[in-house]
Amino acid sequence: MKKVLTIAGSDSSGGAGIQADIKTITAHKMYAMSAITALTAQNTIGVYGVVDTPPDFVAAQLDCIFTDIAPDAVKIGMVSNPEIIQTIAEKLREYQAKNIVIDPVMISTSGSRLLSDDALETLHTALLPLGTVITPNIPEAEVLCGREIKTKKDMLQAAEAITASLDTAVLIKGGHLSGDAADLLCQTGNAPAAFLKEWFESPRVENSNTHGTGCTLSSAIACNLAAGRRLEESVRRAKKYLTGALKEQLDLGKGAGPLDHMY
Ligand code: PLP
Numbered sequence: 001m002k003k004v005l006t007i008a009g010s011d012s013s014g015g016a017g018i019q020a021d022i023k024t025i026t027a028h029k030m031y032a033m034s035a036i037t038a039l040t041a042q043n044t045i046g047v048y049g050v051v052d053t054p055p056d057f058v059a060a061q062l063d064c065i066f067t068d069i070a071p072d073a074v075k076i077g078m079v080s081n082p083e084i085i086q087t088i089a090e091k092l093r094e095y096q097a098k099n100i101v102i103d104p105v106m107i108s109t110s111g112s113r114l115l116s117d118d119a120l121e122t123l124h125t126a127l128l129p130l131g132t133v134i135t136p137n138i139p140e141a142e143v144l145c146g147r148e149i150k151t152k153k154d155m156l157q158a159a160e161a162i163t164a165s166l167d168t169a170v171l172i173k174g175g176h177l178s179g180d181a182a183d184l185l186c187q188t189g190n191a192p193a194a195f196l197k198e199w200f201e202s203p204r205v206e207n208s209n210t211h212g213t214g215c216t217l218s219s220a221i222a223c224n225l226a227a228g229r230r231l232e233e234s235v236r237r238a239k240k241y242l243t244g245a246l247k248e249q250l251d252l253g254k255g256a257g258p259l260d261h262m263y
Helices: 017-027 055-066 082-094 117-130 138-145 152-166 213-226 231-247
Strands: 003-011 031-042 047-052 073-076 100-102 169-172 181-188 195-202
Touching: 003 017, 003 055, 003 213, 017 031, 017 213, 031 055, 031 082, 055 082, 073 213, 082 117, 100 117, 100 213, 117 138, 117 152, 138 152, 138 169, 152 169, 152 181, 152 195, 181 231, 195 231, 213 231
Parallel strands: 003 031, 003 073, 073 100
Antiparallel strands: 031 047, 169 181, 181 195
16 A cells, blocks of 8 residues: 655645545545644635644654655645744655655635745745655746746746756646646756656646645645656646546535545
C-alpha cells in the first residue's frame, strides 16, 4: 500500500483542501495521511473564517507521521503564514521527504486570501525550491514570476522564469485562459539554461463546479509519483482523473460546488 501525506487546510464543506486531497488519495487506492495547517469555515459560496494551526502543532503532526509511517509522496496546499511555511520546510528537510508536490495556494476559488501578505517571500525562498514540482494556476504563476500571463507564449516564458529561479519543475495550469485547458510542464534540461517543456491539453469541461480542482490535481500527481511513475506520466494521469471528476457535473450547494471523486 502506497502512503501519501497531504499538508493543507481543512475545508468544512469538503470540496477543497484536506478533504479533496483525502478523497483523491483514497480514489487512487492509497493510504492518506494529513497534517492540517488551518481550519476554514467555508461552503460553496465563500470562506467565513480561518484559524491557523500553531506552527509547533504543525511540527508535532509532521513528527508523528514521519517517525511512524514514511510517506511515498507529499502534497502541500494552503500554508497560511511564514512560521508555518518555515516549519514545513524544516521538517521536509529533516525527514528527507521525497516526491513533493506543492500547490502554491494563494486565493480560494471563492476569492478569499489563504496566504498572508508577508508569507510570499518565505514561500518563495524556503518552501517552493523543495518541490519536485509546483503547480500554480495563472494568477499564482503571475505572482511567482512578476509578469502578466495573457497567452500561451506568456505561459512558456513564465514557466522558464519560474523553473530557472527555483530550480524546480513547474506545471502552470492554463484553465484561467480561454479555450481548451492547456497546462504546461517545464523542467530543467541537461545543459545549463535548457528547459524541457510539454503541453497537456484537454477539451474544456463546461462545469462551474470547480471548487477543489487545484487540490485534486496536485494530490493526483502526488499519488502517481508515489506509484513510481515519471513526472510527465504522473501529470497526464492526474489530468485524466481531474477531467473525469469534473465531467460528472456533481451539483451540490448554492455556489461553486465540489467534484465527484466516485465516478
Ligand atoms: N485549500 C483550502 C483549505 C481551500 O479552502 C481552498 C479553496 O477554497 C484551496 C485550498 C484551493 O482550492 P482550489 O483547489 O479550488 O484551488
